[in-house]
Amino acid sequence: MPDKKPLCPQCRDTAGWLEDQNGNITGRCPCRYREITPDEARENGVAATVHANPQAMKAALAIIRETALTTESFSANDVRARMKIAQVPGEVVGAAFRQAAKDRVIRADSYLPSSDPGTHAHPVRSWRSLIYRMGRSA
DSSP, X not given: OOOOOXXXXXXXXXXXXXXOTTSOEEEEOTTTOOOOOHHHHHHHHHHXXXXXXXXXXXHHHHHHHHHHHHOSEEEHHHHXXXXXXXXXXXXXXXXXXXXXXXXXXXXXXXXXXXXXXXXTTOEEEEEEESSOXXXXXX
């Protein structure tokens, strides 16, 4: 696929590359190329995963909400079995927890060791419900 036409006068004659006064290439022009940060790359990947699995995201958010209604504090350890039954991919689980936090259903609390044997006790986020009321059921 051919490179798109440069947009700015700095790189118009060099096909998108910046040159110093001696004609040595110093890098890509910002009008043509911008490096993304690791956080942006992660968010792009999460968005692509969620976009590819909208039903899984919907199921994961429902599981988190139901758990938050009935439990004051919980983690992925507490919902793992339900997520597996609903066939929610791990990437979508993380995205759903982040979305639930943005929706003010839960807030980050602390970290706990994972109970999944495959993760070797890797830390998982503990969450505090913002919608829990004692005696309420889903």
